[in-house]
Amino acid sequence: MSIKMKDIQFQTASYEQWKEEAIKALKGKPFESLFTKLAEDVTLSPLYTQETLVDKIGDELEKQIATIRSLKSSEGLQAAQQIYGDTSEQFFSNLEDSIERGNNCLTIDARTNFEWNDTNLEKLATYLVQNPFKFIIQNKNDSLLQVFNKIENKEKVQGFIISESPIELDGFENVRTVSANTVTYHYEGANAVQELAIALAIAAKEIKDGDFEQFSKNFFVNFAIDTQFFAEVAKLRAFKVLWKAFAAAYGVNNPVAIPVVAENSLRSYSKLDVYVNLLRAGNEAFSGLIGGADFFTVHPHDVLSKPTDKSIRIARNVLLVIKEESQVENVLDPAGGSYFLETLTAEFVEKAWALFLEIQENGGFDAYVESGKLQESLEKVYNDRLKAVQTRKQSLIGTNIYANPVDELPAETNAAFASIKRLAIPFEQLREKYSATQPKIAILTFGKLKDFKPRADFVSGFFATAGVSPEQSGEILTVDAAKEWLQNANYDYVIVAAKDEDTKELVPTLLSVKPENLILDAAGKYKDEESAWLENGLNGFIFAGQNIVKKLNEVLESVKGAQQ
Incomplete structure (x- = not known):
């Protein structure tokens, strides 16, 4: 007996059923992670239904x-x-x-x-x-x-x-x-x-x-x-x-x-x-x-x-x-x-x-402006936007993510729009600073390619936002080889990119042999080791969620200090 498509009916799923399946798909992550808070202090739900719309607006919808x-x-x-x-x-x-x-x-x-x-x-x-x-x-x-x-x-x-x-x-x-x-x-x-x-x-x-x-x-x-x-x-x-x-x-x-x-x-x-x-x-x-x-x-x-x-x-x-x-x-x-x-x-x-x-209630628009309340609220939202871009919670393609390091800033500026508080300005300023200083930067890639590539790519993308393409050491498979490479390296700044266990083994040894004027960082977050490494001469860390502009400015200042 054949079944006609027009006679087929699909069962309607409720929000609770969808939520249950979503929680399974999250594999341990909280369901709340699917919600997004906007700058307008409005939280976006991962799913909107007719019922949720009626609950929100009711008879006012029409x-x-x-x-x-x-x-x-x-x-x-x-x-x-x-x-x-x-x-x-x-x-x-x-x-x-x-x-x-x-x-x-x-x-x-x-x-x-x-x-x-x-x-x-x-x-x-x-x-x-x-x-x-x-x-x-x-x-x-x-x-x-x-x-x-x-x-x-x-x-x-x-x-x-x-x-x-x-x-x-x-x-x-x-x-x-x-x-x-x-x-x-x-x-x-x-x-x-x-x-x-x-x-x-x-x-x-x-x-x-x-x-x-x-x-x-x-x-x-x-x-x-x-x-x-x-x-x-x-x-x-x-x-x-x-x-x-x-x-x-x-x-x-x-x-x-x-x-x-x-x-x-x-x-x-x-x-x-x-x-x-x-x-x-x-x-x-x-x-x-x-x-x-x-x-x-x-x-x-x-x-x-x-x-x-x-x-x-x-x-x-x-x-x-x-x-x-x-x-x-x-x-x-x-x-x-x-x-x-x-x-x-x-x-x-x-x-x-x-x-x-x-x-x-505060006396109208002019009074509200004169009181400073408007400017205060605008600055808060602007600073939140800026922070979101600088920590990559908000993407600016070609600027804070997927940046092309060979891009050059145009020499001309349109005066009519020069005063706009654009979100990309701090990154454009970074480009100018790094272009003027020309620091020598490299990534010490330890282990097999498959082990260090994710972190090496992340670090490369991190520095691409400043117009820099760090050189890479290639596969270094032993601690002794890493020590030799670092001692002979002609760089101002080096980042170690490796698996967590390799980094924990490698960094203390490298700190004991690195040249005095060479700045050394590690890719990743290491809470247990952080204090000891910093005390022994590590400059810092590069990791996801970090304020890119702040970190890159700090790196540049450290390099300038070491060069003097």
Whole structure:
């Protein structure tokens, strides 16, 4: 008797059954090891089910989904690529090219290498009448703002102006000039919850006359989207839920949608292995698309030094490929109904609203900033991020892991982004220091290849982050041979890489014969032997979970001291 596939039913497993099987698979590791704590003080579960979602949100789920879908400002994601150019001629040539190649919104940073004189302003004005724009200016005195004096058809002009304080424009009803620009705080270390709360607090600060409807027509938010894919999707979705709650506090139950302007974050960008930045940009742009951003800027992978025509075009095409070929835009709220993302969205809403209320109870945004509480909280999150990268709990591919030691730092620096507190900066500084000092480093590999290779590879990867490729001794099979190699070694610094039992036998002997100016370390952790070895002249240890930047700086200082 044949069985039809459509008649087959699979038994549904409960969370408890799954948990039981997971514990077996962990082979002694605690089940809690499967949980992940985010910077937002939210703990991710290894599995989300319909039951866990209902337990978390309950009857509010449908309201949350409906709110997110109703408060999308535009139908799709618009490319808002930045225009570059060293001269006005180059700038306008690039501007024209970007429009022809799919740019929807002209993003212009007023900090250009050329002057915004009358000729350039009049030329720019002709483009603004036909194309939406995003201006990034410093203050109301910025010369770029004079372009609006060159425009007569004010009603045709649509755009956004990002500034430290709101700009007043008479007659330009379709130009939004009041922004909650959270990008500044993002680069100070803010997590998703803090960015959301800050956005609401800035909005509360800027509603001066209580006319919520008029304010809504002039307001927008500007977010930076980082590499934490699902957290960033949840952040964008959470803003819409928070905006409805915020509007309700002003007596508005059906608020208009607020445009969400976004850009990919440079916090995780590195000057090392710059093409990895391209992958980060794609990841961030896709989360922006799924999360419901309206306008998105992708920074070129070499923007920290100097973008080229090629890198600018690649950046624009990253967004266009994701937007046009993924088919995501054909789906209304593609993240809607996901057990994981709906739960995460709700948790962000809950925590961000609580922080927003705390800010308001402390006198509002300005008072909260002046009290130092905001800066203190941002610094804590930033330092936690930095520590996670330096101990490899968080990966920066090509920088703190899988680093290419032959990568060279670019000589040029883009001044517009030089002040960003990027996570890769300490590693870039390490490269510069090691390049200047040129220490001679080697690994003493003891035993057979299969015995020392894991630790030797780890040590090589450790030093690759500083741009160093340590030489290796090859197989050394006896203690006497190791002693001879070390005594004849022409190195400043040597790391012993071997099995635990071999290392314990080898190190005390090597310490008794090593040259005075040679720095010796051991790969691994040896709690019982540590004190005695250090007393007898061992410099230290290299092991997983160690602060790479701190250790490598200490090594360099030790080498410099020995060389003097």
